[in-house]
Amino acid sequence: MIRDEFDYKKHLAKIPHKPGVYQYFDSEEKLIYVGKAKDLRNRVSSYFVNDRMVNAKTRVLVGKIRDIKFTIVDTEIEALLLENNLIKEHKPRYNVLLKDDKTYPSIVIKNEPFPRVYGTRQIIRDGSKYYGPYGSVGMMRTMLEMIKSLYPLRNCNLALTDSNIKAGKFRVCLEYQIGNCKGPCEGLQSLNDYSSNIDEIKDILKGNTSSVVKHLNEKIADAAANLNFELAQLLKDKLETLENYQSKSTVVSTMLHDIDVVSIASDNKYAFVNYLKISNGSIVQTQTIELKKKLDETEEELLELAIAEFRNRFESTSKEIVVPFNLNIADSTIKFTVPKAGDKKKLLELSEKNVLFFKKSKLEQYEKLNPELRTERVLTQMKSDLHLSDLPRHIECFDNSNFQGKYPVSAMVVFKDGKPSKKDYRHFNVRTVEGPNDFATMKEVIGRRYSRVISEEQPLPDLIIVDGGKGQLSSAVEVLKELNIYNKVPIIGIAKRLEEIYYPNDPVPLYIDKKSESLKIIQHLRDEAHRFGITHHRKRRDKGTLNTELELIEGIGEKTAENLLKHFRSVKKIKAASKEELLEVLNLKQALALLNYFGAETTIQ
Structure with missing residues (x-):
């Protein structure tokens, strides 16, 4: 691998434990990455010896390094400014991309x-x-x-x-x-x-x-x-x-003089940073920039980069910078403040409102041009909100329906990439449960569904949702354990009353933000399963009610009633049928009894 082709230790020995900027070059002597550090040697060595800090994207970068150069500076702020200038001048492939390249007036x-x-x-x-x-x-x-x-x-x-x-x-x-x-x-x-x-x-x-x-x-x-x-x-x-x-x-406040305020909002691909310049109690400059991530940079790294950019762009000499979280920058000339209350806290909140609005409008623009971006964003948010290990691209949701314990049915709806996949919907007529028993119904249906998935070697979903609280969830979990797939697919329950999300073996429910798109998708799944299940249940109940009415006619039992419905398809056609048509299914005595029941005038031939 890298260590066979590139002797990083030889370069590392020349790098001091001082603040500065390091530059990575590829085999064609092209600058591919610029970074800053308060300790150059420790930071550079982390790319090669600390595997926990190296993600997949960074490994690609490290695999291309063939030379390392560095520049020592006096303070971290100087390192930030130098890093920013080098990135803007050379636009290295693996550095964060500043998206607003236009020149402002x-x-x-x-x-x-x-x-x-x-x-x-x-x-x-x-x-x-x-x-x-x-x-x-x-x-x-x-x-x-x-x-x-x-x-x-x-x-x-x-x-x-x-x-x-x-x-x-x-x-x-x-x-x-x-x-x-x-x-x-x-x-x-x-x-x-x-x-x-x-x-x-x-x-x-x-x-x-x-x-x-x-x-x-x-x-x-x-x-x-x-x-x-x-x-x-x-x-x-x-x-x-x-x-x-x-x-x-x-x-803002006449007591505030010469302060910079910065805030950040990010997702897995982009980051947005807002800047407010305060002078004599008034906001005299404001701007938001967009950064495109290249190596899964942290918000701390991105904020440091943006601060350097803003201070260069606006020629700021403010001695205090208000930030949303602590930054690991040691510089005696600048004070970094994370406010808890007061005017500075209000300024930070104002900055955060601006950056969130900017982020929302930008992402909406991108998603209109490329709808797949929205899908990825929403699924990533669901993965985070529900603490999943994988994106929930394939979700199956179950809901039960019955009428006073009669005609129990269950419905399964499927969402793929956050949208209904109606061709994959399934109905289940419950076979083994007598009376209104949601727990037993859920157990039967989950067992039948995933026994078939396993026998047909179909892929398991990325997430199973059961409509109900801890009881329904426990019943489903019991079956998944019996099928030896409990640890292979995550499962949650959603309770209707307060939209509580339940996890197996956890008595404390999760409450997702009511405005979250994750909760909206879960609610859509639950409502779609309920709609699909109720529609099937009504059909079955109506059919059952008609069967019961036909069985009230002398000489017609359950089997004969089913044959009539199968032959004529509806009660309307049964009522309109002639004696000759009825005799195709019934004997003469049954046909006359049915005609008399529905009030028809008949003549015995």
Whole structure:
């Protein structure tokens, strides 16, 4: 195997017990996996010597490793950031796939004299300042419109150098005439005044509106003291605009400053992570990303990867990150908080609501395009909810019916891949049970069903469900033990009253979430078995009732009544039959008695 072809021990000896990033390469020297660790040697060695940590997918990865490289860093946070950058740059085959590759819009303050402020998707490393990214173009435009209403800025692309302005190369345009620009191109606005506006815009874009509000209040007071009421009113209008914008932000608590909040929701194939950026008591940024699993990564690993991605993307320098569970990251510069109550707990719950909504909508999209995804998801959920070892692709459910102990029948319905398989439904007319005895009925029917399955060498189902509580379940279990298949197929009972799920030899029932799709499928199975059983029971009861009525006629016994029904098919046809037709089944005396019973006029020939 691997250890014969690749001498991992030779590489391991060179790897230190330090935090960093490791990279795996295949025989073609192609990077196939990037990982981070707080102890590089221990983490890398676990792939080769600790079989318990290696699943089937990871074994495939390990089988392709032909070279190992590593990079040492000072802290785990640096390792996270480096790992994230390498994954985005090289897209290794076995790493988690970041699904949102599109570039999100940002607001740029251009590095130029009298800087322009506008939206862009392109990041140019020329000294310009970028703020964002924003989750949608609409969010970005709302911010730009507010900035435009507060500060007159130029939107032309003229080279407003000091020499060009002094040379008089430019003339003011319509934007100056309508008040959207103060005309720096003709020297009508100083660079200091323009730069002061830009500084305030930077604070707003960072979410620090409190300093801008304070500055505006000071300027309003100065203008009023100098009797410049026109300027004071103009500044007051700006203040109202800014406060109106701030009120539309999700205010959490004025006591919270510069906090990141992350939460995660995942299934067997995908993970979704939501990010909230908190500044001065308000949520100023939010985004959800999707990760596609490659090696059955844990939620801890995925959350660490997402944190690195968000902190890079949003250039976050927050010293505290609120998380849903403890992360094994040792870094003195950042505090990880798992809140139990208070404002931080509410923030985490808000983040979790967002990520669950995003997950639900995404999975619905995927399942519309590929219905098999829903089947796999639902069966996987059932496997988890019911603590099964295999996916319940083939389920058989049994239900009994009787009328005051008479005409006992049982029905079996079959679901395959979560859907009814009606061609496999079966009825059972109970043979050995007298009176209303559900336990004995269940025992007979389960015995007859699986004796036949065994004799015909058919596959056993992945799950057996009996409609009833502990009594019916115990009867079924007794038969499965007699047939030596009890440990080969799981069996549960469902009680109608509180939708309780019972397991053999466990007196405490399981309660599944009422909104769970697992419970909905179990209820569908139970209801379908009941419907199918009742339909058959009614037919049998009706037939039995008619037999009893015919037997009331003098000279007609049980056998003769059955022959009549078999010949004429229905009571309606029996009543409408002529004497000649009846004589095909009955003798003359019986035929006349029947005709007299149903009120027909007869003439004896």
